[in-house]
Amino acid sequence: MDPIRGISVTGTGKRYAGIPVLSDISLKIAEGEIHGILGENGAGKSTLLKIIGGAVMADSGTLRLNGMPIKISSPRDSIAHGISLISQELSLIPNRTVLENVFLGRWANTAGLVKGRRDREHFTALIRETGFELDPDMVVSRLSIGQAQQVEILKALARGATILCMDEPTAVLNEMEKANLLRVIRRLSAAGTTIILVSHYLEEVLDICDRVTILRDGHHISTADASGHTPESLVSLMVGREVDFLMPDIPPVRPGAVTVLEARGICSNSVQDISIVVRRGEILGLAGLVGSGRSETLLALFGADKVSAGSVAINGQRVQPNSIRDAIKAGIALVPESRKDQGLVMSRSVVENIALATLGIRSAAGFVRGVAENRAVADISIAVDLRGVRAGSPIAALSGGNQQKALFAKWLLAPPEVLLVDEPTRGVDVAAKSRIHSMIIELAAKGTAVVVVSSELEEVIGLSHRVNVMRRGRIVAEFDRNASRDDVMASAFLK
Structure with missing residues (x-):
């Protein structure tokens, strides 16, 4: 990871109806890094991700890519800079095929004629890069949630994304789909793609991330190597107090309960x-x-x-x-x-x-x-x-x-x-x-x-x-x- 190349935010702030959601956030994420953003609900982590991904405009602060200031006011701007936001709610067209969704609005063409063979060749290369197994002609509405998420990732890569902002990517996946996605994230990172990951699954974050940033009530609390943390230490920083990880005791069902x-x-x-x-x-x-x-x-x-x-x-x-x-x-x-x-x-x-x-x-x-x-x-x-x-x-x-x-x-x-x-x-x-x-x-x-x-x-x-x-x-x-x-x-x- 090159610490000079990468993305950074400096002095970033955001308010909604006068209420601060983010206050003076400064953070550097190196190229090829898998970086976790953690915090309680309402800590501001998704808002920070949306600011980087162009879905939300910051009220203050500077965004830099490879050391150069950039202005992002829309998802289109982010995409132009190689940044793609993959939200919890996927943005696919369900009655279209996988191939059509991957290249939506960016089909290969010459003089107005769509070149389907070129797109299929590009699709095959993306499949080889990620290791996904997707039928390009399958209608998206027939895919599982995990497969639909794979389509979102392919769509981002087809647009030339080198930075993926992923908000709770494993929240709706089963065990096998989670394992497959984490494997792909590691593979993309090894090839130089930067991954910014918001997740509530602490063990998962510690397993896959290089570094983690903790937000609390819109403030930057800590950024450190993931290897130096445990789930308990992360929670303590997130909430400012100890939280019992154990499931509460369940009172037994009363004998003779109807x-x-x-x-x-x-x-x-x-x-x-x-x-x-x-x-x-x-x-x-x-x-x-x-x-x-x-x-x-x-x-x-x-x-x-x-x-x-x-x-x-x-x-x-x-x-x-x-x-x-x-x-x-x-x-x-x-x-x-x-x-x-x-x-x-x-x-x-x-x-x-x-x-x-x-x-x-x-x-x-x-x-x-x-x-x-x-x-x-x-x-x-x-x-x-x-x-x-x-x-x-x-x-x-x-x-x-x-x-x-x-x-x-x-x-x-x-x-x-x-x-x-x-x-x-x-x-x-x-x-x-x-x-x-x-x-x-x-x-x-x-x-x-x-x-x-x-x-x-x-x-x-x-x-x-x-x-x-x-x-x-x-x-x-x-x-x-x-x-x-x-x-x-x-x-x-x-x-």
Whole structure:
């Protein structure tokens, strides 16, 4: 790594509505370096990445590339300087092919004629460089999330990117896809590509990064070699205090606890013959590979996926299938996999989002009692540790961790009989993850039956009294709380 060549920010600052998000950030990243940016949700790390990638303009500061000042005011400017931002939300055209997406707007042509053979040759060279296995003629909508992310990387490289800014690139990948992406990142770095990586997976960061930078409340706290850190030391710098890495204790299910959720023979387009029973105060984990039917099972129970056979009962009372309204009336709540696409109304305020599911409780003659609503939202915001957030602010302005807490708060205003939780801590920092785990356990301790889906095996095992393993739309194994990671993985892959 050449310390002179590379990218640097000096005195960078950014405010939103007068509130500082970044304050006087100065940082140098050498050419070919894999550099991790760490911090709690709201620390400013994604904003810094977006400034470098041209998605956000800084209010102050200087950006330099190979020692020369550059001005970036748009993604187009960044691309012109060889910088590409790969966000959590991928920017692909789903009804177009892999090849078309990779060369979108940059097809080889002469006198207005597109040269398909030249693009295919370039595509083959990129595949050879990265080691990806992608069919250029496959429609993007048919790809897995991991494959779609590979298309984003190829698109960046096709544009001549020498600096990749990656925001939570492994958050939605399974174990095999994560391993493959990390291998490609190392390969690109060895060839001279600079990687700037934002991630909440500390072990992953320590394993792959050369150096790490810690941000806290928009301030630069530390930059140091990754080899000198442990996960515990990183967390201490991120939050300014010690955080317990261990999963909180789960109180046992009371003897004789009654059945709250009983699903029998549930079938849909994605799952077959799913039968689960969850007692009052019990947490059932659903494990399995991406595409195994875990999320689809929760959607079917919530009435959001069409059920062709089977039944669902809450406290012995049958619930009308395929009706979200009836599921909610019966006391079923869902914290979905995608808070932005399925759980929150991003154009609305924090208070509107939190109050949405329980408007009827605070309404009379069709009018919402505003004072009661604001008081209820304020109380639940404190309970879920929704810090530094104005109730009238748009939910889109919140950090990922605070958005996730708001999504939980939405259902906790009136504690449900059954809470279905899909990827409860995806894209949140260590401190927020600890709080969300505690919320789930506290809710179960008060009598709610909980079903948890997570791609993190340690999370689903550590949170659950029992774990059901799914494969190809069916439940193939069940384990108690003492299950080992190897046993669960073996069932997910082999049975």
